[in-house]
Amino acid sequence: MSRVVRSSAKHLAQKLLGQSDVRGFARRQKLWISKKIYRRPVAIADLRQCLIDLGVTPGRTLWLQSSWNEFYNVPLRPSEMIELLRDLLGPNGTLAMPAFPIDQDPDRVFLVDRAPVYTGLLCEVFRRNPDTRRSIHLSSSVCAVGPNADYLLKDHHLTLMPWGRDSPFCRLAELDARMLGMGAGFNFMTPLHATECLLFDEIPFFRRVFDGTIRYRWKTAGGETGEHEYMRRTGDIRPQRLRRHFGPDICIDARLSNLRILAADAKPFIERAVTLGRRGITMYIQPVPRPELFNSSKGSIA
Structure with a gap:
């Protein structure tokens, strides 16, 4: 179309x-x-066991994307849901969520520790937790708590590609992280965007989904300040176009009452997305993914 x-x-x-x-x-x-x-309440014991079965176990690094609107049959407050996840992960586990700022005006100073997120109520409650840290990135920041939080977050403001190497998203794969989409589904699995960053130099098409750069200033609650410049992504996407390529060997679906949960390991998930990108199979509909744009070109992977 x-x-x-x-x-x-x-x-x-x-x-x-x-x-x-x-x-x-x-x-x-x-x-x-x-x-x-769907009116059946979700028993907390059932939810707990389902999360364990889906890989939320002690010591893991967990990436969670969610839509709190879909938790209407779950008798927990957002803070209690976060407590449940942290309890399952234990003291050696790390919990991470997207924390994309509502206000992404590059002419304003990005207040790292104060800017609210648009990625859902659960993420905003998590961001406000005193123990939670946040990466410095105007469009794609991430919040995390746990032993691996520093490694996930520390270099985000040093990267040119929002979801590329040294970003929290690619580091999820390095940490053998488990990813969950609770009520959010496949369309909201942000690590899919690692594809256009990792293939930026290799596949001509993916250079077309970026248009210039954005530069902004940032400031932390502790008084640290700085500037960061990153590539601006454009285009129109339909992530669901890729869903059939992520079978049960990669993605597992579960359901409790109305609440749908998708689970996957970050490393094979991102690897599958990159493999598809090399084959010209993409979630982008704009720019138009013409076959000739997927011929490999010289250069290292971004």
């Missing part, structure tokens, strides 16, 4: 529905219907 056709369809849907945010409206309608169908 061309960009013109998609744009026309979007404007038509906005007019018919009387909504400017068609996707948001669709999500709210889906949630409303789900609440009518």
